[in-house]
Amino acid sequence: MNGGQDIGGMDGFGPVQPEPNEPVFHSQWEKRAFALTLAAGVAGGWNIDMSRFARENRPPNEYLTMSYYQIWFAALEAMLKERALVSDDEIAVGQALKAPKPVSCILRADDVARVLYHGGPTERETKTKPAFKAGDRVRAKMMNPVTHTRLPRYVRGHLGTIDRVIGCHVFPDSNAAGAGENPQWLYTVRFDGGELWGADADPSVTVSVDAWEPYLLPA
Amino acid sequence: MAHAHSHDHDFHHEQGSELSEMQLRTRAIETILLEKGYIEQAAIDELIETYEKKIGPRNGAQVVAKAWVDPKFRKWLLEDGTAAIGSLGFGGRSGNHLVALENTPSLHNMVVCTLCSCYPWAVLGLPPLWYKSAPYRSRAVADPRGVLKDFGIELPKDTEIRVWDSTAELRYMVVPMRPAGTEGWSEEKLAELVTRDSMIGTGFPKSPKDLK
Numbered sequence: 001m002n003g004g005q006d007i008g009g010m011d012g013f014g015p016v017q018p019e020p021n022e023p024v025f026h027s028q029w030e031k032r033a034f035a036l037t038l039a040a041g042v043a044g045g046w047n048i049d050m051s052r053f054a055r056e057n058r059p060p061n062e063y064l065t066m067s068y069y070q071i072w073f074a075a076l077e078a079m080l081k082e083r084a085l086v087s088d089d090e091i092a093v094g095q096a097l098k099a100p101k102p103v104s105c106i107l108r109a110d111d112v113a114r115v116l117y118h119g120g121p122t123e124r125e126t127k128t129k130p131a132f133k134a135g136d137r138v139r140a141k142m143m144n145p146v147t148h149t150r151l152p153r154y155v156r157g158h159l160g161t162i163d164r165v166i167g168c169h170v171f172p173d174s175n176a177a178g179a180g181e182n183p184q185w186l187y188t189v190r191f192d193g194g195e196l197w198g199a200d201a202d203p204s205v206t207v208s209v210d211a212w213e214p215y216l217l218p219a
Numbered sequence: 220m221a222h223a224h225s226h227d228h229d230f231h232h233e234q235g236s237e238l239s240e241m242q243l244r245t246r247a248i249e250t251i252l253l254e255k256g257y258i259e260q261a262a263i264d265e266l267i268e269t270y271e272k273k274i275g276p277r278n279g280a281q282v283v284a285k286a287w288v289d290p291k292f293r294k295w296l297l298e299d300g301t302a303a304i305g306s307l308g309f310g311g312r313s314g315n316h317l318v319a320l321e322n323t324p325s326l327h328n329m330v331v332c333t334l335c336s337c338y339p340w341a342v343l344g345l346p347p348l349w350y351k352s353a354p355y356r357s358r359a360v361a362d363p364r365g366v367l368k369d370f371g372i373e374l375p376k377d378t379e380i381r382v383w384d385s386t387a388e389l390r391y392m393v394v395p396m397r398p399a400g401t402e403g404w405s406e407e408k409l410a411e412l413v414t415r416d417s418m419i420g421t422g423f424p425k426s427p428k429d430l431k
Contacts, residue, residue: 008333008384009361013353016369018416022347024271032245034345035266036252043257048388052335068336068351073245086251094247100255109261112269119311119341122388150386152333154360166316169387186387197361205380207360210387 001146002153004063005056009154009197033073042107046079048120049176053148054079124183126168131213132187136162139219140189140211148176151215155207158195159219163188163208171212184212275344278309279392280413282319282342283424284406287397296394297321304342314341314390320383321394322420327378328393329367329420331359332385339390343418350419360384370421393420400427 007013025031041051054075056063063071080086083101090097107115132138142157143149150172166186174182193205252258282304286293296303300317304310310317317339320328332338333356338346349355358366363380367373374380383391395417401409411430416422 005334007353007357008359010353010357013357016349016352016354016358016366016421018349018370018421019347024275024345025267026348027241029241029245031267031271032249032263033241034270035263036245036249036258038266039258039262040252043252055335064353068348070241073241073248077244077248080248080252085255085257086248090251091244091247094243094250096251096254100257103257106257106259107262108259109265112262112265115312116269116274117311119313119315120388121315123316150334152384152386154333166387166389172387188389190381202362202364202380204376204378205363205382207382207384209384210389212387 001053001056001148002144003056004058004060006153007064008152030069033069033076037072037076039107040076040080040085042105042115043103044079044083044085045104046083047175049148049170049172050079050178051075052172053176056148122170123167124170124181126183126185128168128185130165130185130187132162132165132185132216132218134162134164137219138162138187138189138216140209141215141217143215145173147173149173149215151211152209154196155189155191155209155211158191160189160191160195160208163190166210169212171214173212173214184214186210186212187216189216270340270345274340276342276413276415276418277410278307278344279339279342279415279418280410281307281406282309282392283394283413283418284410286319286394287401287409288404288406293321293394300392309341311341313337314339316389317342318389318391319394320381320391320420322396324396325377325379326381327374327420328381328383328391329359329363330383330385330391330393331356333357333360334384334386337385337388337390339392341390342392343415347415367421370416372422392418394418395424398424398426 055071139159140155168183169186170181171184174180188208189211190206190208193201286296296319300319304317322328336346336351360382363382398412412424414422417424
């Protein structure tokens with residue numbers, strides 16, 4: 001979706017403000033929002049692409065004025081409610097009022113290290129052959145889906161070069177919608193700064209994105 | 220996204236009431252999830268402890284220091300980051316598919332995630348606030364030299380800058396150039412020079428005199 005998350009190339013946000021000796025979390029509730037999101041994801045059974053869509057799927061003015069963990073937490077609440085794991089009346093009183101729904105898996109403390117070390121690999125076996133090879137010229141498709149996608153607006157319609165054939169990976173556009181993993185060939189595609197930003201662009205800069213085959217056209 | 224912290228005191232006060240609202244909301248959800256048996260309290264504590272104390276940029280610093288002293292490891296790291304980094308025991312969540320990018324005198328790499336906050340947790344821990352915030356995400360791809368200036372860094376005009384927007388599940392880390400004057404140093408000592416920002420591409424390693 002063309003939401004508040006897709007901000008590559010926007011102006012006016014001001015300078016980057018590095019924080020010396022920054023703590024990992026800035027408050028106690030951020031710690032809880034972070035850990036609850038990871039743990040509830042195990043019970044809730046949603047995937048990373050569904051989580052990302054739940055975070056970005058809000059009015060851009062909200063997205064851009066909420067803090068990072070406020071967005072995470074709002075998405076967590078939304079996903080829990082969507083699956084009827086938690087209800088509004090429970091949130092209002094801050095306690096469980098209904099019997100729990102059966103869930104397939106719960107994250108136990110003893111499993112945390114193992115689960116994190118396993119992570120979530122997204123490469124999949126395939127019998128298909130990649131349509132492109134390193135060095136091929138490609139054009140990023142012009143597309144504006146209202147659903148989740150990982151092709152940023154600033155490269156759409158632009159010419160780039162395949163840097164590398166990465167492998168066949170879970171396709172977020174399908175996975176976020178609950179339509180299955182639908183693995184597709186994934187490439188690193190490099191664009192010249194001038195192609196993306198015009199004649200005034202710094203000629204020493206190139207930018208790459210990792211793009212799935214359905215995002216690309218031969219050029 | 221808004222910065223959650225600010226050096227502006229008025230803004231800080233305003234955030235105060237918002238933070239307590241967030242405390243109440245997170246506590247409500249935590250209580251409900253615990254009561255329903257969807258989460259285990261000890262697992263929540265273990266997750267926080269892991270990312271506060273166990274997984275952080277010291278992991279990545281070990282990778283870089285090893286690449287600086289061991290040419291065979293360096294070659295492996297650049298060809299197959301996931302396997303080479305995995306041999307040191309790092310990988311998994313936000314690090315299942317790792318790519319190491321080597322800086323040279325003529326090439327500087329810089330990593331961003333314009334669409335969210337993708338970051339190589341397995342080697343760098345959780346990202347700093349600036350990495351997740353709009354100023355960096357918006358400008359890193361359009362004006363990387365301007366962003367580097369915000370970090371107090373200026374590169375020669377003819378240095379090529381490659382920006383890597385992490386739009387898939389590949390996680391990128393930069394292997395900065397080894398500082399001069401470190402000949403014969405041990406991996407452990409070299410690792411002390413490797414900063415988090417030097418592995419994102421928004422900083423350089425410390426120089427030997429910074430350690431004294």
